Amino acid sequence: MDLLEYQGKELFARHGLPVPKGVHAKTADAAVDASEALGYPVAVKAQVLIGGRGKAGGIKIAKDGTEAHEYAGEIIGMDIVGPHGEGPFKVHELWVEAGSEIESEFYASVILDRSAKKLMVMLSRMGGMDVEAIAASDPEALVKHHVDPLGGLGEDEAKQIAAQAKIPAEVADQVAAVLVQLVEVARAEDATLIEVNPLIVNADGKVVLLDAKVTIDGNAMFRHPELEELPESADQDPQEKMAKERGLTYVSLDGNIGILGNGAGLCMSTLDVVAQAGGRPANFLDAGGGSKAEAIIDALEVITSNPEVTAILFNIFGGITRCDEVARGIIEATNKIGLTLPLVVRLDGTNSEEGLALLAEAGLPNLHHEATMLGAAKKVVELAGN
Amino acid sequence: MSIIIDNDTKLVVSGLTGREGSFHGLRNKAYGTRLVAGVTPGKGGQDVEGTPVFNTIEESVSEAGANTAMIFVPAKFAAGSINEAIDSGVDTVIAITEGIPVMDMLPTYWKAREKGVRLIGPNCPGVLSPGKANVGIIPAQFFDQGRIGVVSKSGTLTYQIGNELKQAGEGNSTIVGIGGDPIIGSDFIDILTLFDADPETDLIVMVGEIGGDAEERAAEFIAAEISKPVVAYIAGFTAPPGKQMGHAGAIISGSSGTAKAKQEALEAKGVRVGESPTEAARIAVETLRSM
Known part of the structure; x- marks a missing residue:
């Protein structure tokens, strides 16, 4: 089961991970109300189960109510095609989020590595772009680390990953803490994929999870009745x-x-x-x-x-x-x-x-x-x- | 010979008192498999049509001499039952149960490896050595005894290919359903190794499908390590990316795990890949007869 961005962020927040404040909206008017409550600028983000939304025009920054209304109106009803030709996915809902001032963008993920039969943490200093593109352009910039299948990710282990990925020293401990917690989320929530792209450093020097792509193991839903009750994406066939x-x-x-x-x-x-x-x-x-x-x-x-x-x-x-x-x-x-x-x-x-x-x-x-x-x-x- | 199960297999069925467990356990027994015990906690001392039931798998090993465990326990509890079997002293565990959470299977996979116990499945149809033993849900009537080993991620597709081989007059040493989950106890590579060492197997048919890279890794392994001819079939050329096609593991992620990539990887290493199950069976028969 794939979670929409906002559902993933709510999951992160429940595990104490830093995510921006946001409001779920289904109409342009509701998006304006949400924006007013959050304060400008806001990011108006299409909620569809596919990456590449930014490039497709599904994410816009609004600096006032007029823009929020205009962008929300444009994005709702838009068809978004994924980077590998997935979809098209019609946009029925939005996540309106407090704008973040981005100082740097990293990439972090935890995936089930089927070949190695272990969870794998990936971290890169080059965020905001497709992970396959990172791997292709500069393989060394993407650090991959397998997690001991009988334990979690240790704090020191996470700090080593951050150091290896050349994460700046002043935020390395925060990034390491995020990695430890993401592995915990994967294990506790039966997530076979968690991708945070970008993981940002904001103007206050705080590390924030700006996106969330989460897949929950369908076989484990019996352990997560709260996820089962999530509203189905309206775009479902x-x-x-x-x-x-x-x-x-x-x-x-x-x-x-x-x-x-x-x-x-x-x-x-x-x-x-x-x-x-x-x-x-x-x-x-x-x-x-x-x-x-x-x-x-x-x-x-x-x-x-x-x-x-x-x-x-x-x-x-x-x-x-x-x-x-x-x-x-x-x-x-x-x-x-x-x-x-x-x-x-x-x-x-x-x-x-x-x-x-x-x-x-x-x-x-x-x-x-x-x-x-x-x-x-x-x-x-x-x-x-x- | 044959691989994994044979006349020396002494089977214990975990979940023998359940509906599915008793149906298939007794079918396996009727086929000639030595069913020595069943296990259901709290039901020790009972019997299922003459087969004694124990409270634990360990008791079935010490009391009835079981050496192979079949797991028919519901998904929620199945990993616990597999773990119990790994610790019990049996050398083979065949897990039929579908729907076990992957986070449960990760530690279980490593536990089996560490203890040197062979784990087949989960989410698999089991193993059949025609004429010797059947452990699982494979319908034996579609397979004859013969010299072709089959290893497959899919049940019904295996029956389809087995039946075509039978109609062409060929049979099988052993048929191994490895299962369609993302984390399975034994992969193509493990089973290919066993077939390569089995004097009763002359040729191996490998049936793969979209998702993961087990077929690609098998291609490398075949080129480096396997001396017998391998014929392959891959299902899922028309599967769209990002959609789970029935099996939990059958999903193309981004651009990886496609049928085309698997076919190309196998062909690059000299493995012939049939376009359909029928063609794969035909190539296998032709290759066997030209040996």
């Missing part, structure tokens, strides 16, 4: 939202072929095979192990709620899942929701003969059976059109 409410694993894509597979790997592979056959998948949907009628009805309702979808592919390889149960589910779901879109079904594995017999008997006019994954992909591409 309608199908993804619907799928989440129904407990389905679903990712929206931008094509026209609805996909349902069982198992994450098989489902990803199905998307690839459809793309190779010249088609454009509309989604990833892992129906999981138990593909009972209820689950298939839920899945089909989510897939068909996307108006772009012109054909659907079911790719099922039954292991524990029984194909006859899946077939019953397909028939029941098709009848219940009155599905008329072409539906290509590939059903293999446990009880596939019984399942195929049931499908043949039902004689659904829009249902096409294919014996192989590749055959099914070709067929659905042909039926989907462009």
